[in-house]
Amino acid sequence: MTTTAQNVSTQDTTAKTRTPAGTLYADAARDHLWGHFTRHSVFESPADGGLGQQIPIITRGDGWKIWDDQGNEYIDGLAGLFVVQVGHGREELAQAAAKQSRELAFFPLWSYAHPRAIELAERLAGHAPGDLNRVFFTSGGGESVETAWKLAKQYFKLTGKPTKHKVISRSVAYHGTPQGALSITGIPDAKAMFEPLVPGTHKVPNTNLYRAPEHLREDEKAFGRWAADRIAEAIEFEGPDTVAAVFLEPVQNSGGCFPPPAGYFERVREICDEYDVLLVSDEVICAFGRIGSMFACDDFGYVPDMITCAKGITSGYAPMGAMIASDRLFEPFRHGTTAFTHGFTFGGHPVAAAVAMTNLDIFERERLGDRVKENAPAFRATLEKLLDLPLVGDVRGAGYFYGIELVKDKTTRETFNEAESERLLRGFLSKALFAAGIYCRADDRGDPVIQLAPPLIMGQAEFDDIESRLRGVLTEAENYL
Ligand SMILES: Cc1ncc(COP(=O)(O)O)c(C=O)c1O
Numbered sequence: 001m002t003t004t005a006q007n008v009s010t011q012d013t014t015a016k017t018r019t020p021a022g023t024l025y026a027d028a029a030r031d032h033l034w035g036h037f038t039r040h041s042v043f044e045s046p047a048d049g050g051l052g053q054q055i056p057i058i059t060r061g062d063g064w065k066i067w068d069d070q071g072n073e074y075i076d077g078l079a080g081l082f083v084v085q086v087g088h089g090r091e092e093l094a095q096a097a098a099k100q101s102r103e104l105a106f107f108p109l110w111s112y113a114h115p116r117a118i119e120l121a122e123r124l125a126g127h128a129p130g131d132l133n134r135v136f137f138t139s140g141g142g143e144s145v146e147t148a149w150k151l152a153k154q155y156f157k158l159t160g161k162p163t164k165h166k167v168i169s170r171s172v173a174y175h176g177t178p179q180g181a182l183s184i185t186g187i188p189d190a191k192a193m194f195e196p197l198v199p200g201t202h203k204v205p206n207t208n209l210y211r212a213p214e215h216l217r218e219d220e221k222a223f224g225r226w227a228a229d230r231i232a233e234a235i236e237f238e239g240p241d242t243v244a245a246v247f248l249e250p251v252q253n254s255g256g257c258f259p260p261p262a263g264y265f266e267r268v269r270e271i272c273d274e275y276d277v278l279l280v281s282d283e284v285i286c287a288f289g290r291i292g293s294m295f296a297c298d299d300f301g302y303v304p305d306m307i308t309c310a311k312g313i314t315s316g317y318a319p320m321g322a323m324i325a326s327d328r329l330f331e332p333f334r335h336g337t338t339a340f341t342h343g344f345t346f347g348g349h350p351v352a353a354a355v356a357m358t359n360l361d362i363f364e365r366e367r368l369g370d371r372v373k374e375n376a377p378a379f380r381a382t383l384e385k386l387l388d389l390p391l392v393g394d395v396r397g398a399g400y401f402y403g404i405e406l407v408k409d410k411t412t413r414e415t416f417n418e419a420e421s422e423r424l425l426r427g428f429l430s431k432a433l434f435a436a437g438i439y440c441r442a443d444d445r446g447d448p449v450i451q452l453a454p455p456l457i458m459g460q461a462e463f464d465d466i467e468s469r470l471r472g473v474l475t476e477a478e479n480y481l
Contacts, residue, residue: 100354163241186254196481
Protein backbone atom coordinates (compact mmCIF):
# COMPACT_ATOMS: atom_id res chain seq x y z
CA MET A 1 0.00 0.00 0.00
CA THR A 2 1.19 3.48 -0.77
CA THR A 3 2.27 5.42 2.26
CA THR A 4 1.25 9.01 2.03
CA ALA A 5 3.90 11.63 1.46
CA GLN A 6 4.82 13.87 4.34
CA ASN A 7 6.60 17.13 4.38
CA VAL A 8 9.77 16.21 6.17
CA SER A 9 11.74 18.96 7.81
CA THR A 10 15.09 19.46 6.19
CA GLN A 11 16.50 19.10 9.71
CA ASP A 12 14.97 15.63 10.05
CA THR A 13 17.73 13.25 10.98
CA THR A 14 15.72 10.26 9.75
CA ALA A 15 16.24 11.42 6.17
CA LYS A 16 18.66 8.86 4.81
CA THR A 17 19.80 10.40 1.58
CA ARG A 18 22.84 12.60 1.49
CA THR A 19 25.01 13.94 -1.30
CA PRO A 20 28.63 12.77 -1.62
CA ALA A 21 29.52 15.97 0.26
CA GLY A 22 27.42 14.75 3.20
CA THR A 23 24.57 17.30 2.84
CA LEU A 24 20.94 16.23 3.03
CA TYR A 25 19.60 16.19 -0.52
CA ALA A 26 16.79 18.55 0.39
CA ASP A 27 19.23 21.10 1.81
CA ALA A 28 21.61 20.83 -1.15
CA ALA A 29 18.68 21.14 -3.55
CA ARG A 30 17.40 24.23 -1.75
CA ASP A 31 20.85 25.81 -1.75
CA HIS A 32 22.19 24.83 -5.19
CA LEU A 33 19.64 23.40 -7.59
CA TRP A 34 17.69 25.77 -9.85
CA GLY A 35 14.33 24.18 -10.61
CA HIS A 36 12.61 24.60 -13.95
CA PHE A 37 9.40 26.64 -13.76
CA THR A 38 9.84 26.42 -9.97
CA ARG A 39 8.88 28.90 -7.25
CA HIS A 40 11.85 28.64 -4.95
CA SER A 41 10.31 30.65 -2.13
CA VAL A 42 8.27 27.55 -1.29
CA PHE A 43 11.49 25.80 -0.25
CA GLU A 44 13.20 28.69 1.51
CA SER A 45 13.03 28.74 5.29
CA PRO A 46 10.27 30.81 6.97
CA ALA A 47 13.04 32.94 8.51
CA ASP A 48 13.96 33.91 4.92
CA GLY A 49 10.33 34.58 4.05
CA GLY A 50 9.74 31.14 2.51
CA LEU A 51 7.28 28.35 3.26
CA GLY A 52 9.94 25.91 4.46
CA GLN A 53 8.66 23.01 2.41
CA GLN A 54 10.95 20.26 1.22
CA ILE A 55 11.31 19.79 -2.51
CA PRO A 56 10.05 16.29 -3.36
CA ILE A 57 13.02 14.13 -4.28
CA ILE A 58 12.19 11.15 -6.46
CA THR A 59 14.79 8.44 -6.23
CA ARG A 60 13.43 5.36 -7.99
CA GLY A 61 10.86 4.16 -10.50
CA ASP A 62 9.42 0.82 -11.52
CA GLY A 63 6.60 0.44 -14.05
CA TRP A 64 4.01 3.11 -13.18
CA LYS A 65 5.31 3.55 -9.62
CA ILE A 66 7.84 6.01 -8.29
CA TRP A 67 9.36 6.44 -4.81
CA ASP A 68 10.73 9.44 -2.97
CA ASP A 69 13.77 9.62 -0.74
CA GLN A 70 11.63 8.90 2.31
CA GLY A 71 10.45 5.61 0.84
CA ASN A 72 6.93 6.86 -0.01
CA GLU A 73 5.36 5.30 -3.08
CA TYR A 74 3.36 7.18 -5.72
CA ILE A 75 1.49 6.43 -8.93
CA ASP A 76 3.24 8.21 -11.78
CA GLY A 77 0.14 9.73 -13.36
CA LEU A 78 2.12 11.93 -15.75
CA ALA A 79 4.79 9.52 -17.04
CA GLY A 80 7.38 11.90 -15.59
CA LEU A 81 6.43 14.75 -17.90
CA PHE A 82 4.49 12.99 -20.71
CA VAL A 83 7.66 10.98 -21.32
CA VAL A 84 7.98 7.49 -19.79
CA GLN A 85 5.69 5.63 -22.21
CA VAL A 86 6.99 2.12 -21.47
CA GLY A 87 7.23 2.69 -17.71
CA HIS A 88 10.17 3.04 -15.36
CA GLY A 89 12.93 0.56 -14.59
CA ARG A 90 13.29 -1.27 -17.90
CA GLU A 91 16.55 -3.16 -17.73
CA GLU A 92 16.54 -3.62 -21.51
CA LEU A 93 16.80 0.13 -22.09
CA ALA A 94 19.59 0.50 -19.54
CA GLN A 95 21.45 -2.29 -21.32
CA ALA A 96 20.95 -0.66 -24.73
CA ALA A 97 22.50 2.55 -23.39
CA ALA A 98 25.42 0.72 -21.78
CA LYS A 99 26.14 -1.30 -24.91
CA GLN A 100 26.14 1.76 -27.14
CA SER A 101 28.32 3.74 -24.70
CA ARG A 102 30.93 1.00 -24.93
CA GLU A 103 30.76 0.79 -28.72
CA LEU A 104 30.58 4.50 -29.64
CA ALA A 105 29.57 6.91 -26.90
CA PHE A 106 29.47 9.97 -29.09
CA PHE A 107 29.79 11.17 -32.60
CA PRO A 108 28.03 14.15 -34.20
CA LEU A 109 25.83 14.18 -37.29
CA TRP A 110 27.72 17.15 -38.71
CA SER A 111 28.77 15.81 -42.14
CA TYR A 112 29.22 12.36 -40.56
CA ALA A 113 26.76 9.67 -39.57
CA HIS A 114 26.66 6.70 -37.22
CA PRO A 115 24.67 3.46 -37.44
CA ARG A 116 22.13 4.10 -34.67
CA ALA A 117 21.04 7.48 -36.07
CA ILE A 118 20.73 5.97 -39.55
CA GLU A 119 18.68 3.01 -38.29
CA LEU A 120 16.43 5.25 -36.23
CA ALA A 121 15.89 7.75 -39.06
CA GLU A 122 14.87 4.90 -41.37
CA ARG A 123 12.54 3.46 -38.74
CA LEU A 124 10.88 6.79 -37.92
CA ALA A 125 10.41 7.54 -41.63
CA GLY A 126 8.72 4.14 -41.90
CA HIS A 127 6.24 5.10 -39.19
CA ALA A 128 5.65 8.68 -40.36
CA PRO A 129 2.73 9.31 -42.73
CA GLY A 130 2.89 10.35 -46.38
CA ASP A 131 6.31 11.27 -47.71
CA LEU A 132 7.71 12.47 -44.38
CA ASN A 133 10.96 10.65 -44.98
CA ARG A 134 13.67 12.94 -43.69
CA VAL A 135 14.65 13.01 -40.01
CA PHE A 136 16.61 15.83 -38.36
CA PHE A 137 17.58 14.85 -34.81
CA THR A 138 17.66 17.25 -31.87
CA SER A 139 18.01 16.84 -28.12
CA GLY A 140 14.45 17.77 -27.15
CA GLY A 141 11.09 19.25 -28.06
CA GLY A 142 11.98 22.94 -28.00
CA GLU A 143 14.91 22.33 -30.32
CA SER A 144 12.63 20.37 -32.65
CA VAL A 145 10.20 23.31 -32.82
CA GLU A 146 13.06 25.75 -33.46
CA THR A 147 14.31 23.45 -36.21
CA ALA A 148 10.91 23.26 -37.90
CA TRP A 149 10.49 27.04 -37.95
CA LYS A 150 14.01 27.60 -39.28
CA LEU A 151 13.49 24.97 -41.95
CA ALA A 152 10.21 26.59 -43.00
CA LYS A 153 11.97 29.93 -43.40
CA GLN A 154 14.92 28.55 -45.33
CA TYR A 155 12.72 26.35 -47.52
CA PHE A 156 10.71 29.34 -48.71
CA LYS A 157 13.87 31.41 -49.23
CA LEU A 158 15.24 28.64 -51.43
CA THR A 159 12.04 28.22 -53.43
CA GLY A 160 11.32 31.78 -54.46
CA LYS A 161 9.01 32.91 -51.65
CA PRO A 162 11.55 34.68 -49.40
CA THR A 163 9.00 36.80 -47.56
CA LYS A 164 7.21 33.80 -46.04
CA HIS A 165 8.49 33.63 -42.47
CA LYS A 166 5.62 34.07 -40.01
CA VAL A 167 4.01 31.39 -37.87
CA ILE A 168 0.41 30.91 -36.76
CA SER A 169 -0.26 28.92 -33.59
CA ARG A 170 -3.01 28.68 -30.97
CA SER A 171 -3.83 30.51 -27.79
CA VAL A 172 -2.67 28.84 -24.57
CA ALA A 173 -0.57 26.30 -26.54
CA TYR A 174 2.92 25.48 -25.25
CA HIS A 175 5.68 24.83 -27.77
CA GLY A 176 8.82 25.15 -25.64
CA THR A 177 11.15 27.73 -24.14
CA PRO A 178 13.88 28.62 -26.67
CA GLN A 179 13.09 32.10 -27.96
CA GLY A 180 11.61 30.97 -31.28
CA ALA A 181 9.54 28.20 -29.70
CA LEU A 182 8.50 30.58 -26.92
CA SER A 183 7.39 33.10 -29.49
CA ILE A 184 5.18 30.38 -31.03
CA THR A 185 3.90 29.52 -27.55
CA GLY A 186 0.52 31.10 -26.76
CA ILE A 187 0.83 31.66 -23.02
CA PRO A 188 1.39 35.39 -22.38
CA ASP A 189 2.55 34.86 -18.76
CA ALA A 190 5.30 32.50 -19.92
CA LYS A 191 6.52 35.06 -22.43
CA ALA A 192 6.23 38.46 -20.76
CA MET A 193 9.62 38.37 -19.02
CA PHE A 194 11.42 37.55 -22.24
CA GLU A 195 9.87 40.05 -24.62
CA PRO A 196 10.72 41.12 -27.19
CA LEU A 197 10.70 37.62 -28.60
CA VAL A 198 11.15 36.54 -32.21
CA PRO A 199 8.74 38.66 -34.27
CA GLY A 200 6.21 37.25 -36.69
CA THR A 201 4.06 34.91 -34.61
CA HIS A 202 0.28 35.18 -34.44
CA LYS A 203 -2.29 33.35 -32.36
CA VAL A 204 -5.69 31.92 -33.27
CA PRO A 205 -8.34 30.29 -31.04
CA ASN A 206 -7.70 26.77 -29.78
CA THR A 207 -10.17 23.89 -29.86
CA ASN A 208 -11.49 24.05 -26.31
CA LEU A 209 -15.06 22.90 -26.98
CA TYR A 210 -16.04 23.40 -23.32
CA ARG A 211 -15.21 27.09 -23.68
CA ALA A 212 -16.36 27.46 -27.31
CA PRO A 213 -18.57 30.40 -28.27
CA GLU A 214 -21.98 29.47 -26.85
CA HIS A 215 -23.74 29.08 -30.21
CA LEU A 216 -21.16 26.43 -31.26
CA ARG A 217 -20.91 24.34 -28.08
CA GLU A 218 -23.50 21.78 -29.08
CA ASP A 219 -22.17 21.33 -32.62
CA GLU A 220 -18.64 20.00 -32.59
CA LYS A 221 -18.31 19.96 -36.35
CA ALA A 222 -19.40 23.56 -36.72
CA PHE A 223 -17.00 24.54 -33.93
CA GLY A 224 -14.16 22.71 -35.68
CA ARG A 225 -14.92 24.49 -38.91
CA TRP A 226 -15.11 27.83 -37.11
CA ALA A 227 -11.79 27.27 -35.29
CA ALA A 228 -10.00 26.13 -38.47
CA ASP A 229 -11.33 29.09 -40.41
CA ARG A 230 -9.72 31.42 -37.89
CA ILE A 231 -6.40 30.17 -39.30
CA ALA A 232 -7.40 31.18 -42.83
CA GLU A 233 -8.49 34.52 -41.46
CA ALA A 234 -5.13 35.06 -39.73
CA ILE A 235 -3.23 34.12 -42.91
CA GLU A 236 -5.33 36.59 -44.90
CA PHE A 237 -4.85 39.27 -42.26
CA GLU A 238 -1.07 38.82 -42.05
CA GLY A 239 -0.74 38.38 -45.79
CA PRO A 240 -0.36 34.92 -47.36
CA ASP A 241 3.02 35.94 -48.79
CA THR A 242 4.39 36.38 -45.28
CA VAL A 243 3.10 33.25 -43.54
CA ALA A 244 5.38 30.18 -43.58
CA ALA A 245 3.82 27.71 -41.18
CA VAL A 246 1.05 26.75 -38.78
CA PHE A 247 2.14 24.90 -35.62
CA LEU A 248 -0.56 22.74 -34.01
CA GLU A 249 -0.53 19.89 -31.52
CA PRO A 250 -2.83 16.98 -32.42
CA VAL A 251 -4.31 17.28 -28.91
CA GLN A 252 -3.35 20.60 -27.31
CA ASN A 253 -1.79 20.03 -23.91
CA SER A 254 -1.73 23.41 -22.25
CA GLY A 255 -5.20 24.47 -21.11
CA GLY A 256 -6.01 20.84 -20.39
CA CYS A 257 -6.14 18.44 -23.35
CA PHE A 258 -8.14 19.91 -26.23
CA PRO A 259 -8.75 17.21 -28.86
CA PRO A 260 -9.46 18.39 -32.39
CA PRO A 261 -13.18 18.56 -33.21
CA ALA A 262 -14.31 16.33 -36.08
CA GLY A 263 -13.26 17.86 -39.40
CA TYR A 264 -10.82 20.37 -37.86
CA PHE A 265 -7.59 19.02 -39.29
CA GLU A 266 -9.19 18.23 -42.63
CA ARG A 267 -10.10 21.89 -42.97
CA VAL A 268 -6.69 23.06 -41.66
CA ARG A 269 -4.95 20.92 -44.28
CA GLU A 270 -7.15 22.46 -46.98
CA ILE A 271 -6.31 25.96 -45.78
CA CYS A 272 -2.57 25.24 -45.64
CA ASP A 273 -2.64 23.85 -49.18
CA GLU A 274 -4.65 26.80 -50.45
CA TYR A 275 -2.18 29.36 -49.06
CA ASP A 276 1.02 27.30 -49.43
CA VAL A 277 1.58 27.37 -45.67
CA LEU A 278 3.36 24.43 -44.02
CA LEU A 279 1.46 22.41 -41.46
CA VAL A 280 3.66 21.41 -38.51
CA SER A 281 2.25 18.74 -36.23
CA ASP A 282 3.90 19.37 -32.86
CA GLU A 283 3.79 15.87 -31.41
CA VAL A 284 6.27 16.37 -28.60
CA ILE A 285 3.62 14.96 -26.27
CA CYS A 286 1.20 13.17 -28.61
CA ALA A 287 3.58 10.90 -30.58
CA PHE A 288 4.75 7.43 -29.58
CA GLY A 289 1.46 5.97 -28.51
CA ARG A 290 0.20 8.74 -26.22
CA ILE A 291 -2.96 8.91 -28.35
CA GLY A 292 -2.58 5.39 -29.76
CA SER A 293 -0.63 5.58 -33.01
CA MET A 294 3.09 6.08 -33.37
CA PHE A 295 2.34 9.55 -34.72
CA ALA A 296 -0.88 11.18 -33.58
CA CYS A 297 -1.62 12.79 -36.95
CA ASP A 298 -2.55 9.22 -37.95
CA ASP A 299 -5.07 9.12 -35.10
CA PHE A 300 -6.80 12.17 -36.57
CA GLY A 301 -6.32 11.41 -40.27
CA TYR A 302 -4.11 14.23 -41.53
CA VAL A 303 -0.70 14.38 -43.14
CA PRO A 304 1.41 17.34 -42.00
CA ASP A 305 4.46 18.74 -43.76
CA MET A 306 6.60 18.34 -40.65
CA ILE A 307 6.33 16.49 -37.35
CA THR A 308 8.17 17.65 -34.26
CA CYS A 309 8.66 15.06 -31.54
CA ALA A 310 10.77 14.22 -28.46
CA LYS A 311 9.86 12.85 -24.98
CA GLY A 312 8.41 9.37 -25.66
CA ILE A 313 10.88 8.66 -28.47
CA THR A 314 13.21 7.18 -25.82
CA SER A 315 10.61 6.93 -23.03
CA GLY A 316 12.98 9.31 -21.26
CA TYR A 317 15.83 6.83 -20.83
CA ALA A 318 17.96 9.33 -22.79
CA PRO A 319 17.21 12.86 -24.04
CA MET A 320 16.28 13.12 -27.70
CA GLY A 321 14.02 14.92 -30.15
CA ALA A 322 13.42 14.97 -33.90
CA MET A 323 11.93 17.00 -36.70
CA ILE A 324 10.61 14.88 -39.54
CA ALA A 325 10.13 16.63 -42.89
CA SER A 326 8.48 15.73 -46.19
CA ASP A 327 10.44 14.96 -49.35
CA ARG A 328 9.22 18.25 -50.77
CA LEU A 329 10.93 20.19 -47.98
CA PHE A 330 14.19 18.30 -48.38
CA GLU A 331 14.31 18.63 -52.16
CA PRO A 332 16.08 22.05 -52.35
CA PHE A 333 18.76 20.72 -50.00
CA ARG A 334 19.73 17.91 -52.36
CA HIS A 335 21.44 20.20 -54.83
CA GLY A 336 24.52 22.39 -55.27
CA THR A 337 26.12 24.03 -52.27
CA THR A 338 22.90 24.36 -50.29
CA ALA A 339 22.87 23.16 -46.68
CA PHE A 340 20.49 23.58 -43.76
CA THR A 341 22.93 25.60 -41.67
CA HIS A 342 21.55 24.41 -38.35
CA GLY A 343 22.47 21.73 -35.82
CA PHE A 344 23.04 20.68 -32.22
CA THR A 345 26.09 18.88 -30.84
CA PHE A 346 23.93 16.28 -29.12
CA GLY A 347 21.27 15.92 -31.84
CA GLY A 348 20.99 12.22 -32.69
CA HIS A 349 23.34 11.21 -29.86
CA PRO A 350 24.33 7.56 -30.43
CA VAL A 351 23.31 6.46 -26.92
CA ALA A 352 19.92 8.17 -27.22
CA ALA A 353 19.40 6.69 -30.70
CA ALA A 354 20.25 3.19 -29.42
CA VAL A 355 17.80 3.65 -26.55
CA ALA A 356 15.12 4.88 -28.97
CA MET A 357 15.57 1.80 -31.15
CA THR A 358 15.11 -0.51 -28.16
CA ASN A 359 12.21 1.60 -26.92
CA LEU A 360 10.49 1.09 -30.28
CA ASP A 361 11.21 -2.65 -30.04
CA ILE A 362 9.27 -2.66 -26.76
CA PHE A 363 6.39 -0.72 -28.36
CA GLU A 364 6.11 -3.32 -31.09
CA ARG A 365 6.60 -6.39 -28.93
CA GLU A 366 4.08 -5.26 -26.31
CA ARG A 367 1.71 -3.68 -28.86
CA LEU A 368 1.56 -0.57 -26.70
CA GLY A 369 -0.22 1.54 -29.32
CA ASP A 370 -2.99 -1.05 -29.71
CA ARG A 371 -3.20 -1.29 -25.94
CA VAL A 372 -3.80 2.45 -25.69
CA LYS A 373 -6.47 2.30 -28.41
CA GLU A 374 -8.21 -0.60 -26.68
CA ASN A 375 -8.04 0.88 -23.16
CA ALA A 376 -8.66 4.55 -23.91
CA PRO A 377 -12.49 4.35 -23.75
CA ALA A 378 -12.29 2.62 -20.34
CA PHE A 379 -9.77 5.17 -19.04
CA ARG A 380 -12.03 8.01 -20.14
CA ALA A 381 -15.16 6.37 -18.72
CA THR A 382 -13.41 5.82 -15.38
CA LEU A 383 -12.35 9.47 -15.17
CA GLU A 384 -15.81 10.61 -16.28
CA LYS A 385 -17.22 9.14 -13.05
CA LEU A 386 -15.68 12.22 -11.42
CA LEU A 387 -18.24 14.39 -13.24
CA ASP A 388 -20.62 13.74 -10.33
CA LEU A 389 -18.44 16.00 -8.15
CA PRO A 390 -19.53 19.66 -8.01
CA LEU A 391 -15.99 20.83 -8.74
CA VAL A 392 -15.50 18.81 -11.94
CA GLY A 393 -16.76 20.67 -15.01
CA ASP A 394 -15.27 18.69 -17.87
CA VAL A 395 -13.24 15.57 -18.60
CA ARG A 396 -11.57 15.64 -22.01
CA GLY A 397 -8.70 14.19 -23.94
CA ALA A 398 -7.80 11.13 -25.98
CA GLY A 399 -5.71 7.97 -25.65
CA TYR A 400 -3.78 8.04 -22.37
CA PHE A 401 -3.95 11.85 -22.14
CA TYR A 402 -6.73 13.57 -20.16
CA GLY A 403 -7.52 16.90 -18.58
CA ILE A 404 -10.09 17.38 -15.81
CA GLU A 405 -11.29 20.97 -15.69
CA LEU A 406 -12.30 22.33 -12.29
CA VAL A 407 -15.02 24.96 -12.10
CA LYS A 408 -16.64 27.13 -9.48
CA ASP A 409 -20.11 26.64 -10.91
CA LYS A 410 -20.95 23.67 -13.10
CA THR A 411 -24.17 25.11 -14.47
CA THR A 412 -22.70 28.40 -15.66
CA ARG A 413 -19.17 26.97 -16.25
CA GLU A 414 -17.86 29.87 -14.20
CA THR A 415 -14.18 29.47 -13.51
CA PHE A 416 -12.10 30.58 -10.53
CA ASN A 417 -10.51 33.99 -10.35
CA GLU A 418 -6.73 34.25 -10.06
CA ALA A 419 -6.63 34.30 -6.26
CA GLU A 420 -9.04 31.36 -5.94
CA SER A 421 -7.12 29.38 -8.53
CA GLU A 422 -3.87 30.08 -6.70
CA ARG A 423 -5.41 28.92 -3.42
CA LEU A 424 -7.00 25.84 -4.95
CA LEU A 425 -4.13 24.65 -7.13
CA ARG A 426 -0.98 25.70 -5.34
CA GLY A 427 -2.43 26.10 -1.87
CA PHE A 428 -4.18 22.75 -1.80
CA LEU A 429 -4.41 20.46 -4.83
CA SER A 430 -0.77 20.02 -5.85
CA LYS A 431 0.23 19.05 -2.32
CA ALA A 432 -2.91 17.05 -1.56
CA LEU A 433 -2.63 14.95 -4.73
CA PHE A 434 0.98 14.12 -3.97
CA ALA A 435 0.12 13.36 -0.37
CA ALA A 436 -2.58 11.01 -1.63
CA GLY A 437 0.11 9.11 -3.50
CA ILE A 438 -0.48 10.37 -7.02
CA TYR A 439 1.95 12.41 -9.05
CA CYS A 440 0.08 14.37 -11.72
CA ARG A 441 -0.28 17.97 -12.74
CA ALA A 442 -2.53 20.69 -11.39
CA ASP A 443 -2.17 23.42 -13.98
CA ASP A 444 -3.66 26.88 -14.44
CA ARG A 445 -1.93 28.14 -17.56
CA GLY A 446 -5.48 28.21 -18.94
CA ASP A 447 -8.48 27.42 -16.75
CA PRO A 448 -7.60 25.18 -13.77
CA VAL A 449 -7.14 21.53 -14.75
CA ILE A 450 -5.71 18.31 -13.42
CA GLN A 451 -3.77 16.48 -16.09
CA LEU A 452 -3.12 12.79 -16.48
CA ALA A 453 -0.77 11.13 -18.97
CA PRO A 454 0.43 7.91 -17.35
CA PRO A 455 2.79 5.27 -18.72
CA LEU A 456 1.08 3.32 -21.50
CA ILE A 457 1.33 0.06 -19.58
CA MET A 458 -1.47 0.92 -17.15
CA GLY A 459 -4.78 -0.93 -17.16
CA GLN A 460 -8.20 -0.82 -15.50
CA ALA A 461 -6.97 -1.54 -11.96
CA GLU A 462 -4.70 1.52 -12.14
CA PHE A 463 -7.42 3.69 -13.75
CA ASP A 464 -9.69 2.80 -10.80
CA ASP A 465 -6.95 3.57 -8.31
CA ILE A 466 -6.32 6.96 -9.93
CA GLU A 467 -10.05 7.76 -9.95
CA SER A 468 -10.46 6.89 -6.31
CA ARG A 469 -7.47 8.98 -5.21
CA LEU A 470 -8.65 11.95 -7.29
CA ARG A 471 -12.14 11.57 -5.87
CA GLY A 472 -10.82 11.71 -2.33
CA VAL A 473 -8.73 14.82 -2.97
CA LEU A 474 -11.38 16.66 -5.01
CA THR A 475 -14.04 15.95 -2.39
CA GLU A 476 -11.74 17.39 0.25
CA ALA A 477 -11.05 20.38 -2.02
CA GLU A 478 -14.72 21.33 -1.86
CA ASN A 479 -14.46 21.74 1.91
CA TYR A 480 -11.32 23.72 1.45
CA LEU A 481 -12.87 26.27 -0.89
C1 LIG B 1 3.86 20.46 -27.64
C2 LIG B 1 5.21 20.73 -27.07
N1 LIG B 1 6.16 21.27 -27.85
C3 LIG B 1 7.39 21.53 -27.36
C4 LIG B 1 7.72 21.24 -26.06
C5 LIG B 1 9.10 21.53 -25.55
O1 LIG B 1 9.79 20.33 -25.32
P1 LIG B 1 11.11 20.31 -24.42
O2 LIG B 1 10.70 20.60 -23.02
O3 LIG B 1 11.64 18.92 -24.63
O4 LIG B 1 12.02 21.34 -24.99
C6 LIG B 1 6.77 20.66 -25.23
C7 LIG B 1 7.09 20.33 -23.83
O5 LIG B 1 6.29 19.86 -23.07
C8 LIG B 1 5.48 20.41 -25.73
O6 LIG B 1 4.52 19.88 -24.96
